[in-house]
Amino acid sequence: MIRWIAACAALLLAGTLQASEPVRIAAASDLRYALDEILAVYRQAHPDAAIDVIYGSSGKMTTQIINGAPYDIFFSADIAFPRQLQEHGLTVTEPAVYALGRIVLWSNSLDASQLSLADLTDSRIRRIAIAQPSHAPYGQRAQEALQAAGVWDAVQPKLVFGENIAHTAQMTQSGAAQVGIIALSLARFPDLARHGYTLIDDALHNPLTQGYVVTRRGADKPAALAFAEFMATRPAHEIMRRYGFLMPGEQEP
Known part of the structure; x- marks a missing residue:
């Protein structure tokens, strides 16, 4: 009987703790x-x-x-x-x-609204940030778009990789990269939106x-x-x- 009461109390306590935990x-x-x-x-x-x-x-x-x-x-x-x-x-x-979601070209040092994927091959653009394709979906889609546009091989030496798409945006914003392929949802944030962006054709990626x-x-x-x-x-x-x-x-x- 004592064991049963103790077991019930433990279950009740566990339920209370579970309910009080944050989501x-x-x-x-x-x-x-x-x-x-x-x-x-x-x-x-x-x-x-x-x-x-x-x-x-x-x-x-x-x-x-x-x-x-x-x-x-x-x-x-x-x-x-x-x-x-x-x-x-x-x-x-x-x-x-x-x-x-959608991906865009974004920069805080260039007029990204006038850029295309083909422009990324320009020698004046030395660093391009994308999210790491191995684990970030936005990075995977960036790679697909660059490949579909026929510029992947040319831009690979310029690529720097963010751990995730927010990190990629931060790298571009800080100047570690001149251009980034980032999420439209981040480019719409007021601090970033004032610089403009180019929406990448979604036919170029999954x-x-x-x-x-x-x-x-x-x-x-x-x-x-x-x-x-x-x-x-x-x-x-x-x-x-x-x-x-x-x-x-x-x-x-």
Whole structure:
């Protein structure tokens, strides 16, 4: 009897601790500004919501979750990574598309609005930043676009690689690279938007179909499921569109 009571108390305590823990989100770094705004709106309606967000590359975060990282929701820049987690039995929701992303040419020292991918071969451009293609979807799409434009071989010696797309933007902003291929969502942030950009033709690369899942760790957290559902609401969609994302089923205007 004593053992049964102790076991019940332990279960009750575990449930209480689980409920009091913050919701932990792993998010692709292209979401850094848009998701921060969405969270601000969400907290106005849910002032007691405890949500922590870590931004990084989708590939690295997938590996972290597979290895036991304590994330409840994963917003990836490529739906292939949530599907990979599902294959490992680490999700409680089906991988779902939350947005489509775009890539742009951006610079704070050149007029990027007048640049094309072909211009990157110019000898006056010595450093070009892209995200690391091995684990960052935006880097993969940058490489695909450069290859499709026929300039990959010529620009490879100039390339410098960011750990994720936000790091890539920072490298370009700091002058470590003269031009960067970054997320439209970052180029739309006011500090960067004043420099202009050129939207890269999405026919040159595979779609940036961005997807999310609630992980197995978030299964018993109603707050995790509630925030995941909020991402499909009109207020969240309005913010995402402002940062250049297309919503599922939408066409480019």
